[in-house]
Amino acid sequence: MTVDPRKIDALFGDRASPDMPGYAVGVMQDGQIVHAKGYGMADLEHGTRITPDTVFHIASLSKQFTACAVLMLEAAGKLSLGDLVTRYVPKMPACAKRITLRHLLYHTSGLRDQWPLLRLSGWRDMDEKTENDVLGLVRRQEELNFPPGENFAYCNTGYTLLARVVKSVSGRSLRSYTKDRIFKPLGMTATHFRDDHTEVVPGRAYGYTDAGRGKFGFWVPNFDVVGPTSLHTTVNELLLWAGNLLSPSGDFVSLVKAQRLPGKLNDRRQLGYGAGVGLSSHRGLLLMRHSGWDLGYVSHLAVYPKEGCAVAILGNLATLSPALKARQVAELCLEGRFPDPRTTPRRLGESELEKREGVYRHPRTGRALRLFLSDVGLLLSYASPPRSSSSLSSGLPLDALDSTRFLGSDETTEVKFNGATVTVRGEFGVDESFDRALRWKPKPSELKACAGTYRSAELDTTLRMSVDHDGLVVTQHRGPDRVLSPAYTNAFTDDNKTTYIFSRESAGEGDHLTLSSERVQNLRFDLVG
Secondary structure, eight states: SOOHHHHHHTTTTGOTTTTBEEEEEEETTEEEEEEEEHHHEEETTTTEOTTTTBBBEEGGGGHHHHHHHHHHHHTTTSSOOBGGGGGGGGGGGGGGGOBBBBOOOOOOTTOHHHHHHHHHOOOTTOOOHHHHHHHHHHOOOOOOOOTSSSOOOOHHHHHHHHHHHHHHSSSHHHHHHHIIIIIITOTTTTTTEETTTOOOOOBOOEEEEEEEETTEEEEEOOOOOOSSSSSEEEEHHHHHHHHHHHSOOOOOHHHHHHHHHHHHHHHHHHHHHHHHSEEEEEEEEEEEEEEEEETTTTEEEEEEGGGGGEEEEEEEBOOOOOHHHHHHHHHHHHHTOOOOOOOOBBBOOOOHHTOEEEEEEEETTTEEEEEEEEETTTEEESSSSOSSSTOOOTTTEESSSSSSOOOETTSSSSEEETTTTTEEEEESEEEEEEEOOOOOOOHHHHHHHOOEEEEETTTEEEEEEEEHHHHHEEEEEOOOEEEEOOOEEEEOOOTSSOEEEEEEEESEEEEEEEEEEEOOEEEEEOOOO
């Protein structure tokens, strides 16, 4: 790497304050760590700074290690990816009988995601959670988001089940198995799956949330769930893993090759997702990447195989953006090596952007998407609209590439317009199309018809709908009250990117509602009072 390290430092200048959480940043080039540095504080209470050896909870970056363990067991002839999950995990529900390990690995199982299900069931973010809590929830499910292999929906549940599979097949916990088979051979001595949330981890960073006006609140996961999350490591050791992805040796050669293979759907459509890793490109360069987010922890690993380069970023504040920072670091380090020019947005007139505004509906799930104008241009959102036109909290800014194509400010979301249909491509290369719908302005009587108590048998929980001066309000057990905003006829959205769709009987009363979000689709709640 020939880049001046001061240029990297400049990207993280906002973390220079001694009273702010921040990042650990590392860069590998041609097998050597060429930059490793901490920016900000690991522990605000004790004034401990972040260093390259600070231990972070890396959230969903954990998945590639769980996937590697499964592939190791396959290579040893202990299992096949075509095996049904019911072979290794007992008491699975009837709807899961056709799910294979391959479906779990590539997020094509159709299982609903465990985290939103737990929240809907009344669990709070920092509550203690165990693997058995998750399995109990899975075993009560009566339906899937979609038939196995028919679609892609990122699913933490699948990787919790894969951790159980590793234990069932190897006779060892995921923590023990990965320690001996992955981390020791690679010299990752501080890296481990933390399967006991009460365990003391020397040198770790604590997670924080933004409490406003320069204040921060303590926000850490308290769960004993491994597989989709819970790996603890340092940026120095994460780069050792990146070095293995760039130049594997021994048994890792075939394993890394397997991890790079993209998953496929039943119709043979190829996914932008391998075994626990995202597969894409950055300005024409092949890229393996994955992000992580758990409460106050964020992470990102970007690996450029043909360039022998990797960027690892770990953070301890929920509002930080490690994926964007990693792209910026890579553009400094690989300057002159990108075959494609940097995207230059076009400026469209306000009248042209106004044509795109409106509410759009997903034809299968009913999920609502909104496009609206703000002071910074066109925004995309799955949540309720912001209360002020300048608010960015609920929308992703879109930059026009031409009159029909837009790129999100996250530099991974792509949006394409075709008549009354908008197609959104997410970070893993999967397209979801939404059709324009008529905006709905419900009458007071129509709001009143939605009021009542609705129960989900699968979650054994209720939602209460009531009407006040703000409109329709949903109240859940141990959860916040949320004001719902009308989207299209009989459908509302909340501030958590969930769509509530009411089904009416001929008498005009709501008999049930279904909830749809990115990872939980068509979840039914019946009117009980």
